[in-house]
Amino acid sequence: MNDILLEVKDFGVTLDNTPVLSGLNFTVTEGEFLTVLGPNGSGKTVLLRSLLGLIPHTGEMNWHKKPRIGYLPQGLNQVSVRDMPLTVKDIFGLKELKPAEGVTFLELVGLEGDIINKRAGHLSGGEFQRMLVAWVLASHPNILFLDEPTTAIDVAGGETVYSLIKEIWQRKGLTIFNVTHDLNIVYAHSTHVLCLSRFGHRCYGIPKEILTPDVLRDIYGAEVKLYTH
Amino acid sequence: MTYQLALSLISGIFIAGSAAYLGTLMLSRKMAVIAGPLGHLALPGAALAIVYGFSISLGAFPFVVLGIIVIWLLEIRTKLAMEALTAIVFATGVAIAFLFLPIDKAEAALVGDISKVGIYDTLASMVLGTLVVVIINRSYSKILLINIHEDVAKTEGIDVKLYNLIYLSSIAIIVALGVDLVGGLMTAALVAIPAAAARNVSRTLGQFGATAGLFGIASAALGIVLSTITALPAGPLVILASGIIFLATVPVSRAW
Numbered sequence: 001m002n003d004i005l006l007e008v009k010d011f012g013v014t015l016d017n018t019p020v021l022s023g024l025n026f027t028v029t030e031g032e033f034l035t036v037l038g039p040n041g042s043g044k045t046v047l048l049r050s051l052l053g054l055i056p057h058t059g060e061m062n063w064h065k066k067p068r069i070g071y072l073p074q075g076l077n078q079v080s081v082r083d084m085p086l087t088v089k090d091i092f093g094l095k096e097l098k099p100a101e102g103v104t105f106l107e108l109v110g111l112e113g114d115i116i117n118k119r120a121g122h123l124s125g126g127e128f129q130r131m132l133v134a135w136v137l138a139s140h141p142n143i144l145f146l147d148e149p150t151t152a153i154d155v156a157g158g159e160t161v162y163s164l165i166k167e168i169w170q171r172k173g174l175t176i177f178n179v180t181h182d183l184n185i186v187y188a189h190s191t192h193v194l195c196l197s198r199f200g201h202r203c204y205g206i207p208k209e210i211l212t213p214d215v216l217r218d219i220y221g222a223e224v225k226l227y228t229h
Numbered sequence: 230m231t232y233q234l235a236l237s238l239i240s241g242i243f244i245a246g247s248a249a250y251l252g253t254l255m256l257s258r259k260m261a262v263i264a265g266p267l268g269h270l271a272l273p274g275a276a277l278a279i280v281y282g283f284s285i286s287l288g289a290f291p292f293v294v295l296g297i298i299v300i301w302l303l304e305i306r307t308k309l310a311m312e313a314l315t316a317i318v319f320a321t322g323v324a325i326a327f328l329f330l331p332i333d334k335a336e337a338a339l340v341g342d343i344s345k346v347g348i349y350d351t352l353a354s355m356v357l358g359t360l361v362v363v364i365i366n367r368s369y370s371k372i373l374l375i376n377i378h379e380d381v382a383k384t385e386g387i388d389v390k391l392y393n394l395i396y397l398s399s400i401a402i403i404v405a406l407g408v409d410l411v412g413g414l415m416t417a418a419l420v421a422i423p424a425a426a427a428r429n430v431s432r433t434l435g436q437f438g439a440t441a442g443l444f445g446i447a448s449a450a451l452g453i454v455l456s457t458i459t460a461l462p463a464g465p466l467v468i469l470a471s472g473i474i475f476l477a478t479v480p481v482s483r484a485w
Contacts, residue, residue, distance in 0.1 A: 054380050071384040080377050084257050090434040094374045119432065
């Protein structure tokens, strides 16, 4: 049995006098791949950002061990760096990492080491996303916060990135806190799921045990079908 | 070379070089346009300096600091687009300036007057220009990470408020110095054009900063020397020189 890493009790967030989250309770154990699932507007990103200390919250949030956080946010894509002549080496330099360290992590995510001298804006969408995963891992985190990490790339590229994250999660014994609205990701990769909905319905547990058709209808407010291949 | 020309060249080179280097960061945040209204807000200070006979940069500085606070507060309070704030700040700055500024002395405030710079202003340009380059150089990666994604910077433990303060203070110093070189109307160009030209020809971040600084220095030197030859004001010639450098880089642009 793994130790508890994070314990959240009676957690709430209010933005512009509107409660977005309230009365939330869950724990994250070490080595867990927890996915926060829910439709748009259910407060997934708000939860993630408040756990990172970026938005104020009410209730308790107790780290049982000091976290070393890696954060891959939504919207960090090639457009964000296109205004600047940045090589991959420069991007690793933003975290004051040496090129040799950068190469180690680029190879870990299956990229050629010499990509470090390429312009970040010239990488393909998939290569850029892998590079970002390497960049996040280079901070030596013990918990990764991922916010829709595959929105900027196509379905095949997205699946590759998730397979990569899962492989690294298993190899390095990381804890993962992942936000998505994609049900397939939950079944394919997650050990635990936390559901949020706009209607106040919640669930928390092992995906195959708790994600029944009735629960999914409550979460998404409509019939949801999962196509398995 | 005359003593006065040497002073003008030294001042111009330090001001334009440091402004261009800072401009590389402002380009990443699409903030180069902010130097415009700040330059305009500096006009009342420049007007007071001209009327009472002290350094234009010294007069401009408190007004630029005030301008930064005003823009910052207005943006938070009103959530208005930066373009709207620019229009408000621009008009207010220019209106106040012309209330105080004798129209026959307006030229120095509007287009700068580096050709008459004194030894103390030259020394101030050297010290402050170097200070800005050193501070920005040491903070560059952190400020750039904040510009690219503020939340990531915060989770990396970067004190965003502190680095924003450093960044805005550097902008205030550069705009105040820039008013002396090119006047209140064209300070944005001093920051933006050499950086934009450098972006066209740079492949890495290191090349970007160094090339921008060189382009800034070359523009200032060229503009000031041309001014002594043609007897035209140096400020517009400095900006014109940087515009020509920018145009020359367009055919070899490596952007995409």
